Amino acid sequence: DIQMTQSPSTLSAFVRDRVTITCRASQSISTWLAWYQQKPGRAPGLLIYAASSLQSGVPSRFSGSGSGTEFTLTISSLQPDDAATYYCQHYDGHSTWTFGLGTKVEIK
Amino acid sequence: EVQLVESGGGLVRPGGSLRLSCGASGFTFSDYWMTWVRQAPGKGLQCVANIKEDGSEKYYVDSVKGRFTISRDNARNSLFLQMNTLRVEDTAVYYCARGAFGFDVWGQGTTVTVSS
Numbered sequence: 001d002i003q004m005t006q007s008p009s010t011l012s013a014f015v016r017d018r019v020t021i022t023c024r025a026s027q028s029i030s031t032w033l034a035w036y037q038q039k040p041g042r043a044p045g046l047l048i049y050a051a052s053s054l055q056s057g058v059p060s061r062f063s064g065s066g067s068g069t070e071f072t073l074t075i076s077s078l079q080p081d082d083a084a085t086y087y088c089q090h091y092d093g094h095s096t097w098t099f100g101l102g103t104k105v106e107i108k
Numbered sequence: 109e110v111q112l113v114e115s116g117g118g119l120v121r122p123g124g125s126l127r128l129s130c131g132a133s134g135f136t137f138s139d140y141w142m143t144w145v146r147q148a149p150g151k152g153l154q155c156v157a158n159i160k161e162d163g164s165e166k167y168y169v170d171s172v173k174g175r176f177t178i179s180r181d182n183a184r185n186s187l188f189l190q191m192n193t194l195r196v197e198d199t200a201v202y203y204c205a206r207g208a209f210g211f212d213v214w215g216q217g218t219t220v221t222v223s224s
Contacts, residue, residue, distance in 0.1 A: 034210035036153075043203055043217055044145075044153065049210035087153055091209055097143075097155040 002026050004090050006100035014108045019075040021103045023088035028068045034089045035064055035073045037082075038102075044087065048073065075105075083107050110134035110213050112204050117218030124194050124222070130187040130204030130215055138162070138182040141208035144189045146200035147217075154200075157189065158208055172198075194222045 003026040013019050023033065031051035036044040046055045048064035051071055061076045075082055088100040116128040128144070143158035157168045157178040166178050177190040187204050199222045205211035 032209075036211075038153075043214035044211075045214070046210055046212045049212075055210075055212060089153075089210070097158075097208075099153040099155070102152045 002029060002090055002096065002098055004088055004098050004100040006086075006088055006103050008103060009101065010104045010106065012106040012108050013078050015078055015080060017078045019078050019082075019105060021073045021086055021088075021105075023066075023071045023073070023100050025069045025071075025090060029090050029092075031067050032091050033064075033066070033071050034091065035062075036087045036089065037084045038087065039084045047086075078105075078107065080107055110206075112206065112213055112215035114202065114204050114215040114218040117202065117220045119221045119223065120194055121224055122194060122196055122222055125190070125192045126194065126220060128189040128191065128202055128204075128218060128220070130189075132185045132187070132206075135206075135213075137180075137185040140206050142178075142180060142187045143205045143208065143211060144178060144187075145203045145205050145211070145214075146198075146220075147203070148197075148200040151200075156202070159187070191220070194220075196222050198222050 005024045007022050033051045035048040038044040047058050047062050052064045063074045085102045085104045087102050091097045111133045113131045144156040159166045159178045175193045179188045201217040201219050203217045204215045206213035
């Protein structure tokens with residue numbers, strides 16, 4: 001089974017900082033990767049799909065990159081509303097889907 | 109408005125059963141794969157099961173195989189999860205979500221607590 005490793009597990013940054021979260025796959029997954037944001041007590045929301053495609057309605061300060069085994073989610077200018085936990089997810093179309101363990105982003 | 113609404117959660121004893129439902133509105137339900145995702149208290153996300161648009165393909169995470177059954181009724185725009193032989197470790201918020209290539213619509217979740 002493909003394992004997804006996210007880092008860091010937590011990060012703390014100032015408003016307007018550039019923030020990067022990394023997700024590594026245990027084997028190549030091409031660009032079959034999505035990123036989600038989840039706030040406490042809420043359902044997750046899709047941010048990025050196919051590694052780098054921005055979901056409709058998501059602010060442009062969010063971006064995704066990578067292919068193969070290494071992927072990044074970048075927040076270009078951190079905003080107070082971005083405090084949340086972020087998850088990467090690998091999907092192969094139907095039968096395999098795996099979330100990373102999450103990265104909690106806090107605002108200093 | 110595109111919406112998913114789950115129901116059916118509750119408190120059940122180990123070994124018991126529950127049936128979760130998810131009602132869809134605002135989109136053509138029969139055009140989409142659907143998925144159940146769960147989140148144990150204080151933990152991350154785990155995909156439990158998903159089902160093809162016409163119900164002809166179903167997939168399950170290993171830990172629920174043989175105990176959970178996913179189904180759908182496209183005429184009623186509804187998704188179901190029959191959960192049998194429940195274990196304490198099945199305690200979680202259960203979400204239904206639209207899609208298979210990234211989940212773009214989520215319900216608000218329904219809480220399942222398995223405890224004696």
